Amino acid sequence: xxxxxxxxxxxxxxxxxxxxxxYINKLRTGADIRGWKTFFRNGDVVVVISAGQxxxxxxxxxxxDVIGNGEVHIYIREHEPSPDQFVTxxxxxxxxxxxxxxxxVNKKWKVIDVNKSEYFPMLRNN
Numbered sequence: 651x652x653x654x655x656x657x658x659x660x661x662x663x664x665x666x667x668x669x670x671x672x673y674i675n676k677l678r679t680g681a682d683i684r685g686w687k688t689f690f691r692n693g694d695v696v697v698v699i700s701a702g703q704x705x706x707x708x709x710x711x712x713x714x715d716v717i718g719n720g721e722v723h724i725y726i727r728e729h730e731p732s733p734d735q736f737v738t739x740x741x742x743x744x745x746x747x748x749x750x751x752x753x754x755v756n757k758k759w760k761v762i763d764v765n766k767s768e769y770f771p772m773l774r775n776n
Contacts, residue, residue, distance in 0.1 A: 680741040707738035721758030
């Protein structure tokens with residue numbers, strides 16, 4: 651497997667992509683969705699990965715690695731707020747948006763939560 655070229659998109663960049671704006675709005679309004687969903691832009695694959703509902707702010711996701719050669723593995727780490735950190739008391743759903751160049755989506759894709767050593771589920775029609 652080789653390292654793949656990817657870009658982490660800002661929310662404003664991601665919202666310019668067809669279908670992504672509506673999906674992000676769903677995540678930002680407290681929907682409890684854990685998993686990943688793909689969209690397409692100019693031949694590249696855009697992946698939205700969400701951690702699921704959290705009871706406060708202060709959570710985030712980061713990319714550890716993106717590798718592939720036919721099958722793609724995306725390694726994601728969830729960061730939690732520290733116990734003494736002031737956080738908003740609101741339902742959130744931390745997510746990250748990646749654009750991966752020169753790949754095709756297939757059933758061999760895996761998004762791995764490195765904290766829990768488990769896979770994020772692939773979402774369809776969510």
